[in-house]
Structures are given as C-alpha cells and as structure tokens.
Amino acid sequence: MDNEHHDTARAATIDALSLAARSETDKTIQAEKWRELWREVLPLERWYFIKDDSEEVSPIFLKDGDTILLPVFTDVERAINYAKDFGGKDRVYGSAPGGMITATEELEKSGVSLVVFNPHEEPFAVTPATLKQLAEGYSTSGEGQIVGGSVQLPESxxxxxxxxxxxxxxxxxxxxxxxxxxxxxxxxxxxxxxxxxxxxxxxxxxxxxxxxxxxxxxxxxxxxxxxxxxxxxxxxxxxxxxxxxxxxxxxxxxxxxxxxxxxxxxxxxxxxxxxxxxxxxxxxxxxxxxxxxxxx
CATH class of the missing domain: 3.40.1350.90 (Uncharacterised protein PF11572, DUF3234)
Known part of the structure; x- marks a missing residue:
C-alpha cells in the first residue's frame, strides 16, 4: 500500500508540474517548472511503452499530420489505459529510460520528431535530441543517474x-x-x-x-x-x-x-x-x- 500511495503521489506531482510548465507565462518560473518536471521523470526506474505489431519488442509510433510521435508513459497504469485502443494491456512493456535515451539517434533516423509523455492526460513533449541533452545534463551535473544509461554500472x-x-x-x-x-x-x-x-x-x-x-x-x-x-x-x-x-x-x-x-x-x-x-x-x-x- 505504501508503494501504491507513493506511485499515485508521484503521478500527481508529474501531472501538476507538466500543467504548470505548459501554462506558466513567466519565463523564469516556467523554466524552473520544466526543470522540476524532468527531475521527476528522468530518474524513474522504468518508462512504459506499447508494443507495435512487428515481431520485435519495439514501441508504436503515431502520426499527427506529417509528424511522427513516440508515446511514452511515466507509470504502467497510464500505459495500460492508453493501450486499450492498441491491442490491450498485454502490449504494455517497461524499459529502463537509458535504453531509449541511448537510441535517440536511431529514433531520429526513423523519423520520430517528438517523444510525447503521458498523452491524453497532462502531456509534455520533447525532441529526441533534446531528451538526450536533458539526460546528459542530469547525469553530468551530479544530481543523479539515468537507470539503464551508459554511465550506470552494470549488474552482471x-x-x-x-x-x-x-x-x-x-x-x-x-x-x-x-x-x-x-x-x-x-x-x-x-x-x-x-x-x-x-x-x-x-x-x-x-x-x-x-x-x-x-x-x-x-x-x-x-x-x-x-x-x-x-x-x-x-x-x-x-x-x-x-x-x-x-x-x-x-x-x-x-x-x-x-x-x-x-x-x-x-x-x-x-x-x-x-x-x-x-x-x-x-x-x-x-x-x-x-x-x-x-x-x-
């Protein structure tokens, strides 16, 4: 129950920071809200994705006009809810953030323009290149490490x-x-x-x-x-x-x-x-x- 309460509180914090960052008009305050938001999202142990129809375990891409989007979720419940229109909860899988961050160049080569977090709720989006820069800044600043990132010590x-x-x-x-x-x-x-x-x-x-x-x-x-x-x-x-x-x-x-x-x-x-x-x-x-x- 403690973990469940913690996860719910963290999800609410992420939503509140996303809303504040997107709606704030004061640029200084807005920048601080964005910073706080990424300090919640980057150190998560898992990000969640919805598997596509290929034979590999790879995420779905969506299109908004000519823009290709990669949907990512900060908790499994959001992913399961979103997956109802994409094959159901068995399509949901989790992966350490570092795996996707390491593959940002491949995402760009695949045409992905934006990584969209928590679509349909309090969404926030970033380009693959910017996401990589945010992750590198978070790690090199000494604030923390990205789970699954290249600087993480392997367990085996x-x-x-x-x-x-x-x-x-x-x-x-x-x-x-x-x-x-x-x-x-x-x-x-x-x-x-x-x-x-x-x-x-x-x-x-x-x-x-x-x-x-x-x-x-x-x-x-x-x-x-x-x-x-x-x-x-x-x-x-x-x-x-x-x-x-x-x-x-x-x-x-x-x-x-x-x-x-x-x-x-x-x-x-x-x-x-x-x-x-x-x-x-x-x-x-x-x-x-x-x-x-x-x-x-």
Missing part, C-alpha cells in the same frame, strides 16, 4: 555486454559476445502464465505471434511480474537455454521473438535464429574447453 556481465552492444550497433563482435554469453548461461528464467498443465512463459502476443520475455536472473523475472501487477511469484519458470530453444522452436509454437531483461540490458532476437546461434555458442564453449585442456 550480460548487462555490460548488452550496454556495449547497444552503443556499438555496427560492431558484430559485440553482439556475438552478448549472445554467446547468454546462450551459455546455466539457466534462463521466465514469468509463468496460465495454470496447471497450461503454464507457459509470459509473452506479449501480437498479430505476428508471441514475443517471449526472458530473464537472465530469477529475481528479475519476479521483479517484472510484480511490476506488471501479476502478483508475487512463489516460483518462476527455469529452463536451460537448450530446453528453451527446443520448446520455442517446436512444431506448433507461436513464439516469434525473445527479449531478455527488459528492465536492464534489454536485447532481443528472432526465435528462428536461436538454433543456429546456440550451435555457435556451444562450439565456442567446446573450443575453449579444448584450449584449456591443451594448456593444462
């Missing part, structure tokens, strides 16, 4: 590899290192959905199929379930990478993609690519064992 080796791969999109070796490490983990973890014999990993379902959400740590799956309002989990689904790849590529499977650690490193690939990727990772592991044996 996979996180570090994911951040590096995201900021070096043309580096094939960086992406390969990330996936080899992920595919050689002892276990992958999933949020369970369904009951009894019908329990299966939680997925965002779109017209193209099911987009699986996977986690490199059990606690991350549990945290995501709590974040999505799925309750406190007694247990999560645990599978070896081999078991998971076999299950997701089996005849009748509707899985089309898998995204890992959406609140942390956040990286994804198509299911069809997984068997070949797993084979490469296993060969790398075998070669490493052989080299070690030869050196002993």
């Amino acid at each position: 080796e996979v996180d570090a590899l994911a951040y590096f791969a995201r900021t070096h999109v043309d580096d094939i070796k960086a992406k390969s290192a990330l996936w080899i490490t992920t595919l050689l983990l002892d276990s992958w973890y999933f949020v369970p959905q369904g009951e009894g014999e019908h329990v299966q990993p939680f997925a965002v379902v779109g017209e193209g199929g099911a987009h699986i959400l996977g986690f490199t740590q059990a606690k991350r799956a549990a945290e995501y379930a709590a974040l999505r309002g799925l309750g406190q989990l007694d247990a999560v689904i645990e599978m070896t990478p081999q078991e998971a790849v076999s299950a997701f590529t089996a005849t009748g499977s509707k899985a089309v993609s898998i995204q890992f650690d959406p609140q942390h490193g956040s990286f994804h690939t198509g299911i069809k690519q997984l068997p070949a990727m797993l084979k490469i990772a296993e060969q790398v592991a075998a070669d490493q064992r052989k080299d070690q044996d030869d050196n002993d």
Whole structure:
C-alpha cells in the first residue's frame, strides 16, 4: 500500500508540474517548472511503452499530420489505459529510460520528431535530441543517474555486454559476445502464465505471434511480474537455454521473438535464429574447453 500511495503521489506531482510548465507565462518560473518536471521523470526506474505489431519488442509510433510521435508513459497504469485502443494491456512493456535515451539517434533516423509523455492526460513533449541533452545534463551535473544509461554500472556481465552492444550497433563482435554469453548461461528464467498443465512463459502476443520475455536472473523475472501487477511469484519458470530453444522452436509454437531483461540490458532476437546461434555458442564453449585442456 505504501508503494501504491507513493506511485499515485508521484503521478500527481508529474501531472501538476507538466500543467504548470505548459501554462506558466513567466519565463523564469516556467523554466524552473520544466526543470522540476524532468527531475521527476528522468530518474524513474522504468518508462512504459506499447508494443507495435512487428515481431520485435519495439514501441508504436503515431502520426499527427506529417509528424511522427513516440508515446511514452511515466507509470504502467497510464500505459495500460492508453493501450486499450492498441491491442490491450498485454502490449504494455517497461524499459529502463537509458535504453531509449541511448537510441535517440536511431529514433531520429526513423523519423520520430517528438517523444510525447503521458498523452491524453497532462502531456509534455520533447525532441529526441533534446531528451538526450536533458539526460546528459542530469547525469553530468551530479544530481543523479539515468537507470539503464551508459554511465550506470552494470549488474552482471550480460548487462555490460548488452550496454556495449547497444552503443556499438555496427560492431558484430559485440553482439556475438552478448549472445554467446547468454546462450551459455546455466539457466534462463521466465514469468509463468496460465495454470496447471497450461503454464507457459509470459509473452506479449501480437498479430505476428508471441514475443517471449526472458530473464537472465530469477529475481528479475519476479521483479517484472510484480511490476506488471501479476502478483508475487512463489516460483518462476527455469529452463536451460537448450530446453528453451527446443520448446520455442517446436512444431506448433507461436513464439516469434525473445527479449531478455527488459528492465536492464534489454536485447532481443528472432526465435528462428536461436538454433543456429546456440550451435555457435556451444562450439565456442567446446573450443575453449579444448584450449584449456591443451594448456593444462
């Protein structure tokens, strides 16, 4: 209840600051209100998006005339409410702000003119370039850090590899290192959905199929379930990478993609690519064992 009260109070604060910043006529006061607003929004642990119809876990873009907009939400309830016209609440997903901020150049290349926060309520908008400048100013000023940002210390080796791969999109070796490490983990973890014999990993379902959400740590799956309002989990689904790849590529499977650690490193690939990727990772592991044996 305390967390729920805190979230409600924070949402009200963001709305009040957005309204004040947009309606204030005194430029000095207005600038201060904008500053206060971004000091509430930038350090949030998650921003929320609505998934599009593609096979990847990517957000919807909207059009206002010739202007392309990216809707972003500062809490999950707003996103769920907005998603009613875009496939429902299962399309909602959260991501650390740093992930999107790091990708501002890609957003601009995609034609996105404005990032619009909390549309239909007390909206406020900013260009991708300005958003990046605001985030960099917030971090370099010493006021705080952006969750998932490039200056954030990674929690695991996979996180570090994911951040590096995201900021070096043309580096094939960086992406390969990330996936080899992920595919050689002892276990992958999933949020369970369904009951009894019908329990299966939680997925965002779109017209193209099911987009699986996977986690490199059990606690991350549990945290995501709590974040999505799925309750406190007694247990999560645990599978070896081999078991998971076999299950997701089996005849009748509707899985089309898998995204890992959406609140942390956040990286994804198509299911069809997984068997070949797993084979490469296993060969790398075998070669490493052989080299070690030869050196002993």
